[in-house]
Amino acid sequence: MRRLVGATVAIHLIAALTLTLSGCGAEPSSGRDLSAFDSDYQQVLMEALLDAKPGDVIEVPAGRFLIERSLDLRASGVTIRGAGMNQSILSFARQRQGAEGLLVSGADDFTLEHLAIEDTKGDAVKITDGTNIIVRNVRVEWTNGPDTKNGAYGIYPVQVTNVLVENSVAIGASDAGIYVGQSDQIVVRDNRAAYNVAGIEIENSNNADVYRNIATNNTGGILVFNMPNLPRPGAHTRVFDNDVFANNTPNFGHPGTPVASVRAGSGVVVNSNDHVEIFGNRFQNNQTANVIISSLYSANFSDESATPDFDPYPEAIHIHGNHYEGGGNSPDGDELKQLRVALFGETGRLPDVLFDGYVDRAKFVNGAQPDALRICVTDAEVLNADAPNGYASPRVEGEAHACELPPLSPVKLPLG
Amino acid sequence: MTKYIRRVSPLPCILLGLALAALACEPSARPPGPTFHEAANPETLADWGQLSVQGDRLVLAPGVMPYDLNTALFSDYALKLRTVWLPPDADPARYDAREPFAFPVGAVITKTFYYPRAGGESFERVARTRAPLAHFAGRTRHSLSLSKVRLIETRVLVHRAGGWEGLPYIWDDAQQSATLQRTGGFVELELVDETGAARALDYLVPSVNQCAGCHVTDKRAGGIRPIGTAARHLNRSFNDYDHADGSANQLEAWSNASLLVGAPAAVDAPRAPAWRGETALTGSALEAAARAYLDINCAHCHSRHGPADTSGLFLEPWEPAGPNLGICKPPIAAGRGTGGRRFSIVPGDAAASILVHRMASEEPDTMMPELGRATADREAVQLITNWINTLPGSCD
Numbered sequence: 001m002r003r004l005v006g007a008t009v010a011i012h013l014i015a016a017l018t019l020t021l022s023g024c025g026a027e028p029s030s031g032r033d034l035s036a037f038d039s040d041y042q043q044v045l046m047e048a049l050l051d052a053k054p055g056d057v058i059e060v061p062a063g064r065f066l067i068e069r070s071l072d073l074r075a076s077g078v079t080i081r082g083a084g085m086n087q088s089i090l091s092f093a094r095q096r097q098g099a100e101g102l103l104v105s106g107a108d109d110f111t112l113e114h115l116a117i118e119d120t121k122g123d124a125v126k127i128t129d130g131t132n133i134i135v136r137n138v139r140v141e142w143t144n145g146p147d148t149k150n151g152a153y154g155i156y157p158v159q160v161t162n163v164l165v166e167n168s169v170a171i172g173a174s175d176a177g178i179y180v181g182q183s184d185q186i187v188v189r190d191n192r193a194a195y196n197v198a199g200i201e202i203e204n205s206n207n208a209d210v211y212r213n214i215a216t217n218n219t220g221g222i223l224v225f226n227m228p229n230l231p232r233p234g235a236h237t238r239v240f241d242n243d244v245f246a247n248n249t250p251n252f253g254h255p256g257t258p259v260a261s262v263r264a265g266s267g268v269v270v271n272s273n274d275h276v277e278i279f280g281n282r283f284q285n286n287q288t289a290n291v292i293i294s295s296l297y298s299a300n301f302s303d304e305s306a307t308p309d310f311d312p313y314p315e316a317i318h319i320h321g322n323h324y325e326g327g328g329n330s331p332d333g334d335e336l337k338q339l340r341v342a343l344f345g346e347t348g349r350l351p352d353v354l355f356d357g358y359v360d361r362a363k364f365v366n367g368a369q370p371d372a373l374r375i376c377v378t379d380a381e382v383l384n385a386d387a388p389n390g391y392a393s394p395r396v397e398g399e400a401h402a403c404e405l406p407p408l409s410p411v412k413l414p415l416g
Numbered sequence: 417m418t419k420y421i422r423r424v425s426p427l428p429c430i431l432l433g434l435a436l437a438a439l440a441c442e443p444s445a446r447p448p449g450p451t452f453h454e455a456a457n458p459e460t461l462a463d464w465g466q467l468s469v470q471g472d473r474l475v476l477a478p479g480v481m482p483y484d485l486n487t488a489l490f491s492d493y494a495l496k497l498r499t500v501w502l503p504p505d506a507d508p509a510r511y512d513a514r515e516p517f518a519f520p521v522g523a524v525i526t527k528t529f530y531y532p533r534a535g536g537e538s539f540e541r542v543a544r545t546r547a548p549l550a551h552f553a554g555r556t557r558h559s560l561s562l563s564k565v566r567l568i569e570t571r572v573l574v575h576r577a578g579g580w581e582g583l584p585y586i587w588d589d590a591q592q593s594a595t596l597q598r599t600g601g602f603v604e605l606e607l608v609d610e611t612g613a614a615r616a617l618d619y620l621v622p623s624v625n626q627c628a629g630c631h632v633t634d635k636r637a638g639g640i641r642p643i644g645t646a647a648r649h650l651n652r653s654f655n656d657y658d659h660a661d662g663s664a665n666q667l668e669a670w671s672n673a674s675l676l677v678g679a680p681a682a683v684d685a686p687r688a689p690a691w692r693g694e695t696a697l698t699g700s701a702l703e704a705a706a707r708a709y710l711d712i713n714c715a716h717c718h719s720r721h722g723p724a725d726t727s728g729l730f731l732e733p734w735e736p737a738g739p740n741l742g743i744c745k746p747p748i749a750a751g752r753g754t755g756g757r758r759f760s761i762v763p764g765d766a767a768a769s770i771l772v773h774r775m776a777s778e779e780p781d782t783m784m785p786e787l788g789r790a791t792a793d794r795e796a797v798q799l800i801t802n803w804i805n806t807l808p809g810s811c812d
Contacts, residue, residue, distance in 0.1 A: 046599045050624055072625035097602075097620050099786040105628070105723065106638055122751065122781030128726065129635050151781055152751025158726050175751050182726060203748075227748055229728035229739045231720075256747055256754035256770065304744035304811050305759070 030093035030119045031143035034066065037091055041065040045090075052078045060115050062087040070098025076108040076130075082115025085139035085169065093119040093143075100126045100156075113137050119144075123153040124173075133163040134415055142172030146195045148252045150174040154196065158182055159231075164415050166190050174252060175259050176201035177218070180208065182232055187413055189213065197253040198223045198262060204230045208237040209411040220259070220266035221247040221286065226273045227258055228296070228306030235274040238408050244268060245284035251332075261299035263288045263332035272296045274373075275316045277408045285326040288336065289350055289383075293317055293375055295358035298387045313360040315373040318405040322379050324352045335391045343383075343394060351381035351396060357388050376403040450477050450501045452522040454576060461570050461585040461594035466499055466526050469592050473559040474528070474567070477501075481673060482558050483666050484548060485649040486690040487708040490793040492619055493544045493607065494529040494568060497552060497560060500645070501525075502675055509645075509670075511678035513686055514734075516633075516646045523575040525642055529568045530560070534608035539589065542566050544609045546693035546795065549655045562591050568603055569621045570594050573631075579639040582627030598624045607791065618790050629787045634721045643716050647679070648733075651687040688712070688733070693795040695802070706803035707733050709796055713785060729760055742771055744811035750774075753782045763807035772801055 042065060048058045054077030062083040067090050073080070080102075082088025092101050101120035104110055104127040116139040117124045124140035127133050140154035154170035157163045158181040165188045170177025177196035180186050186208035192215075193199030199215035201223040202208045208224075215221035221244040224237045244267045253260040262269060265287030270276050271294050283290035296312040306312070328350035331340055340350050359369060375382075382401045386394045448465040462468060466480050476482060480501045488496065502508070503522040510518040519525075531542030532550050551564040567587040574581055585594035586601065600623040607617045622629070631640035644650070650666045663669045667685055670676035679685060691705040710718075710731040717724035718731040727748050730740045739745040742760030747753070747770055755773040762768040774784040776797045783789070 043599065046623065050598050069620075069623075070626075072623060072629070074625050074628055095780060096618060097790070098780055103629075106632065106635065120781075121779070128723065149752070152749065152753075156749075158749070175749070179749075181749065227728075227746070229745055230748065231725055231728070254750070254752050254754045255756040256758045257750060258746070258748070304809070305739055305746050307739055 030091065031145070032091065032093065032118070034091060034093055037064045037066045039066045039068075042067045042069070045071065049073045054078070054109075057081055060088045060090070064089045064091065066094055067092050067101070068094055068096055070095075070100055071102045073102070073104045073110070074106055076110070078107065078109075079111040079113070080115070081111070081113050084114050085116050085137050088115040089118060090115065091118045092121065095119075095121045099123065100151075102126070103128075105129055108132055110134070111136070115139075116141065118142070120151045122151045123156050124151060125155050126153070127157040127160060127163075129159050131161045132415060133157055133160050135163075135165045135168055137167045139169040140171070140173070140177070141169070142174075144172070146172055146174075146197075146249055146252050148174055148254065152176075152254075152257075153179045154193075155179070156181070161185055162413050162415060163187070164189075164413055169193075170199070171195050173197065174254065175257055176223070179203065180205055182230060182234075183208075185411055185413060187411055192216075193218060193221075195249060197249075197251060197259045199247065201225060201259070202234070202237050203227060203258075204232055204234040206232070206234055206236050207409075207411050210237065210239045211241045213242045215242060215244045215267075216246050217249050218247045219249050219251045219253070219264050220262040220269050221245075222268045223259070223262065223271070224269070224273045224276050225258060225271045226296070226311075228310035228312070233274075233311065236408055237273065237276050238410070239268055239276070239278045240280045242281045243284075244281055244286065244290070246286065248285070248287045248330075258299070263292070263336070265289070265327070265330065265332050266292050267327065268292070269294065270314050270317055271299065272312045272314055274311075274314065275408060276314075276318070277405070278317070278319045279321045281322045283322060283324045283327060283352065287327060287330040288332050289354035290324050290327045290352045291319060291322075291380070292354045292356075294354075294356040294387075297358050298356045311360070313358055313363075314375065315360070315363075316405060317375045318407075319353060319375075319377040320379050320404070322352075324380055327352065328354075336385070339383075339385065339391060339394050343396075351383045353377050353380045353382045353401075355382055355384050355397070355401075357384045357386045371403060372405070374403050374405070375401055376405050377401040378404060450480055450503075450524065452503050452524060453574065457581075457583055457596060457598075459596050461526075461572070461596075464524060464526070464572060466501055466524060466572075467528065467570065469562070470559075472562050474562055474591075476558040479504075480558075481670065481675060482552075482554070482654060483645075483650060483670075484652065484654050485644045485712065486652050486688040487649070487705070487712050488548075488644070489712050490789060490796060491529060492617060492789050492791050493546070493793075494531060494619070495545070495548065495550055495565075497526075497528040497530065497549065498644070499526045500670075500675060508674050508677040511647065511667075511676055511680075513647055516642050516644075517676060519575050519642070519645075521575050521577055525573040525645070526570055527573075528560075528570040530565045531568070531605070531607075532564060533566050534606070534614075538606065539566065540604065541606045541608050541614065544607045548692060552655060554655050566605075567591050567594070568619060571627070573640075573642055580631070580641050582624060582631060582640055584621050584624070584627070586621055597621060600624075600626060615791075620788075620790060622787060626787055629723070630716050630785075632723060633716045633719070635723060635725070636721055644712070648686040648688040649712065651682055651685050652690060691799070695795050695798040697799070697802070698806075702799075702803055702806065706799055709799060713796070717785070742769075743807070743809070751781060752779070753777075753784070755782065759811050761804055761807070762811050763809040764805060766801040766804040769804050772797060772804065775800060 142150035152175035176198035177193035199218035267286035534541040
């Protein structure tokens with residue numbers, strides 16, 4: 001007897017008689033007991049997504065549901081709404097097909113709210129190529145905790161315009177819990193990101209406000225990155241009023257990925273990005289450094305790796321008015337460990353801001369970096385690690401960063 | 417244009433078909449002619465009139481043109497019978513040297529996925545082969561021998577006023593009728609290779625939305641469109657037969673049949689190499705076959721305007737060597753897909769190249785393409801391995 005899992009009623013009946021959940025090659029990697037999870041609802045949800053029309057609200061009832069294939073939405077104007085992030089749970093622990101849990105592509109005016117997506121093989125929610133995107137009160141989680149086998153991204157809008165991610169929770173992603181990439185007009189607020197490699201990451205994006213979030217127990221708390229070879233470079237991100245503490249989880253990312261080079265114990269990391277303002281945050285006990293400013297040159301990079309138009313230097317970075325407590329006492333990486341002891345003694349700690357030291361001399365005017373491109377730090381000491389010279393002359397820099405930059409404009413989203 | 421009106425509801429039809437003979441379902445013994453359904457999605461493939469089961473054969477209706485591609489998308493070793501049909505009053509498709517041809521509203525393209533049976537009692541056992549169009553008889557009576565093959569699904573691409581739409585039809589066990597399954601589904605098979613070794617295969621029939629996962633090839637334009645119907649893929653004979661009109665080349669046969677307008681002589685049109693699993697190629701033939709494989713298997717997403725432009729990896733055949741072709745390119749959002757490797761392509765070192773790792777993987781979050789296969793294409797992994805190992809340079 002052939003076994004077939006299909007859509008129409010008749011064939012679905014046949015499937016129900018013969019389908020067994022075992023033997024599909026999936027290895028449940030869930031911290032949950034799945035025995036009480038429902039397997040029938042997935043067909044209902046898949047059909048609702050296929051039939052969705054602008055204005056539709058797809059209600060996901062309270063309950064625990066197994067989903068074995070990627071869900072896929074293409075229609076604009078749709079809301080997917082659960083009964084709460086701990087009430088409506090979609091578990092992908094037995095997923096046997098698909099690179100993400102939910103893929104939303106080419107759909108504008110999309111809202112995802114009040115539900116949980118757990119244990120996807122790859123990314124949990126990928127939203128691509130849309131305008132006016134809201135994710136709120138959503139929990140994405142890999143329930144067995146930090147593990148290299150976990151999927152890469154939790155909440156993952158990419159190439160979207162006007163995106164709001166709020167009141168959501170991301171736990172256990174092997175890359176970034178909340179990741180906004182190649183997008184414009186972004187607000188990420190009031191979220192909690194824990195036990196991910198990167199808690200929150202803004203990459204190759206423009207005009208992002210990241211505020212009132214809690215980032216803790218990640219490898220790195222909040223990242224603002226630029227990567228080469230992509231359609232757009234990013235700039236203009238404000239990171240403010242966040243609680244960024246104890247992001248000391250050993251890096252469990254996949255070697256080769258951009259976050260795999262993030263040092264455990266990183267609070268906020270700016271990598272090769274420009275026009276970043278970091279202020280009013282509360283940093284605590286991030287053991288490498290509370291803030292790291294770096295270039296892709298000190299990560300996975302070679303001269304063959306980027307098209308010539310890529311600018312790897314972090315510029316116009318403004319750090320002010322943050323509260324720092326602890327941190328820098330147990331940096332990740334041999335050269336930083338040695339550097340800490342050499343400069344600050346056995347019980348000393350690295351300054352709150354760590355700068356790898358890469359500066360673009362081609363942009364110098366009269367032998368100095370133009371003011372508008374400087375890295376300005378008015379609330380903490382800065383350690384220049386002198387990475388360009390193999391960490392030969394690391395030094396605490398005061399005057400070099402004693403400057404201010406004009407404040408960046410707030411992001412205003414046309415969203416409700 | 418004609419509109420087919422369905423008089424038999426599908427559910428009783430299918431149940432009847434299970435209890436009685438499947439033929440009892442057919443509203444009439446004579447299959448309908450090829451039909452363009454402007455809006456409705458017929459429940460059965462037969463309603464499109466492109467293909468019909470007649471005795472032991474799956475037969476193409478008159479006016480339905482079968483075609484083949486030089487190098488094809490890999491789909492778990494399924495063989496594919498492709499057809500194209502235009503309504504009698506429709507304009508021909510417009511030729512383009514690079515882009516897929518622009519078809520008129522009313523165009524219907526079908527692709528039937530099937531396997532040769534591997535013998536024995538089991539209907540699940542199917543043969544793993546690269547022989548194109550095995551058990552298909554051409555020239556005068558285009559048809560497929562049903563006793564020799566296992567039909568899986570037929571995908572219909574129809575060009576409606578609002579754009580192209582894709583509809584998956586899954587064949588029944590009796591191989592008499594295929595039924596629309598908008599959510600797709602799994603078909604569980606055993607894939608038997610030439611040594612007799614078998615492996616389980618969860619063959620995935622994509623959902624209607626997943627069709628778009630590959631067929632939205634240009635995000636600026638939006639909407640889905642055909643991929644294979646471009647000059648370089650079609651510039652070849654059909655199944656090594658001459659066409660009924662005597663022409664040996666598909667572009668010429670399409671032009672003669674008024675399916676296509678504006679095509680130059682075949683010799684002046686671009687032509688991709690026809691790679692059918694050869695693993696001993698060297699030199700420029702190796703390079704050309706590798707790029708043709710990446711073109712038809714990857715570039716529908718990995719192009720400068722495709723859905724995978726988020727990755728910065730572009731694999732169209734005209735992409736020059738450099739980071740965007742993957743050479744020494746660090747990954748962006750590959751996650752577990754890197755397999756611990758640093759670059760998409762490391763010249764001279766396929767084992768260190770993410771591209772090969774992801775082609776060889778069968779894990780949902782690692783494998784590429786993400787959709788449309790559950791098994792690795794062994795011969796293609798070897799092809800791309802050989803190509804990368806001959807590339808000069810390094811990433812240090």
